[in-house]
Amino acid sequence: MTYDLHGNRVAILVADGFEQVELTSPMEALQEAGAEVSIVSPNSGKVQGMDHEKQGIQVSVDIPLESADPRQFDALVLPGGVMNPDKLRTIPKAVQFARSFFESGKPIAAICHGPWTLVEADVVRGRRLTSWPSLKTDIRNAGGNWVDEEVVTDRGLVTSRKPADLPAFNEKMLEEFHEGIHRRAGTAAATA
Numbered sequence: 518m519t520y521d522l523h524g525n526r527v528a529i530l531v532a533d534g535f536e537q538v539e540l541t542s543p544m545e546a547l548q549e550a551g552a553e554v555s556i557v558s559p560n561s562g563k564v565q566g567m568d569h570e571k572q573g574i575q576v577s578v579d580i581p582l583e584s585a586d587p588r589q590f591d592a593l594v595l596p597g598g599v600m601n602p603d604k605l606r607t608i609p610k611a612v613q614f615a616r617s618f619f620e621s622g623k624p625i626a627a628i629c630h631g632p633w634t635l636v637e638a639d640v641v642r643g644r645r646l647t648s649w650p651s652l653k654t655d656i657r658n659a660g661g662n663w664v665d666e667e668v669v670t671d672r673g674l675v676t677s678r679k680p681a682d683l684p685a686f687n688e689k690m691l692e693e694f695h696e697g698i699h700r701r702a703g704t705a706a707a708t709a
Contacts, residue, residue: 540566631648650678672699
């Protein structure tokens with residue numbers, strides 16, 4: 518299905534060590550759908566990606582985290598890579614940035630190790646999600662319901678396990694971002 522995201526602003530929150538395909542593939546899908554995508558980072562200038570265990574591309578930072586306002590965005594993408602979310606979850610401003618999307622009901626897409634930032638933000642409790650398998654215990658300890666599936670959607674939260682899941686991840690991300698605001702309360706009235 519084709520989704521029109523013209524007029525939508527999407528933040529991709531990353532630090533050094535992001536898995537490059539987990540940034541570039543969703544970013545391309547979003548741009549093809551018409552979204553305006555901004556790289557938000559605690560870095561200034563450029564942020565270093567990884568191609569698995571080798572150094573990958575560098576991406577220019579559009580908005581430094583210190584001046585980023587989550588109210589200016591309609592949705593958030595959290596790429597994986599081990600180092601990237603491990604750094605982000607130690608930066609209070611990054612954790613609060615991610616939490617604010619959840620609190621306002623804006624859709625979030627996180628892949629691989631990306632949900633670590635959401636664990637730190639204490640927003641996975643009562644949510645069904647997936648990730649790279651090594652995060653399973655962290656997610657369960659944070660009150661999340663971890664499952665081993667290609668893509669999982671829970672009230673605007675889209676998660677996937679690994680780069681091989683990107684086609685399904687991107688499709689669900691576009692769908693949820695197109696739907697917009699999702700109620701997050703654990704009630705039957707919450708939207709899917």
